[in-house]
Amino acid sequence: MTTPLDHLLDIPAVALGDAIRAREVSSVEIVSAFLERIEERDPRVNALVQVPAEAARRRARRADAALADGEADGPLHGVPFTAKDILDTAGVITAAGLPARAAHVPAADAEETGRRGPRRCRRGRACCSRG
Numbered sequence: 001m002t003t004p005l006d007h008l009l010d011i012p013a014v015a016l017g018d019a020i021r022a023r024e025v026s027s028v029e030i031v032s033a034f035l036e037r038i039e040e041r042d043p044r045v046n047a048l049v050q051v052p053a054e055a056a057r058r059r060a061r062r063a064d065a066a067l068a069d070g071e072a073d074g075p076l077h078g079v080p081f082t083a084k085d086i087l088d089t090a091g092v093i094t095a096a097g098l099p100a101r102a103a104h105v106p107a108a109d110a111e112e113t114g115r116r117g118p119r120r121c122r123r124g125r126a127c128c129s130r131g
Contacts, residue, residue, distance in 0.1 A: 005033040020078040027060040027078030
């Protein structure tokens with residue numbers, strides 16, 4: 001299945017950021033395109049353990065609103081990304097591939113996750129092998 005935004009799924013992150021800041025495309029549109037791709041392909045490859053789609057859409061809306069107010073958080077403003085399941089992400093199960101952490105939901109982001117800023121849109125949690 002192809003969509004009008006498929007070409008954006010294969011370009012570098014900085015180019016996506018440039019397109020968002022130039023308002024050629026919105027963060028919401030990019031996040032939606034990635035989420036559609038994930039829904040289509042991940043069942044075959046099983047690369048993501050979680051896809052917090054609504055959280056990604058909320059962050060994308062905030063990123064677009066901030067840009068409309070003249071605020072941008074650098075070159076990756078509004079660009080979706082995937083965090084490895086070993087990095088704590090507030091409100092999202094972070095199991096790190098360990099059965100003992102299967103229900104661990106951190107209250108705060110790890111520094112590596114949070115430094116991407118409040119207007120980055122996490123599109124998924126990548127798998128970890130069991131520790």
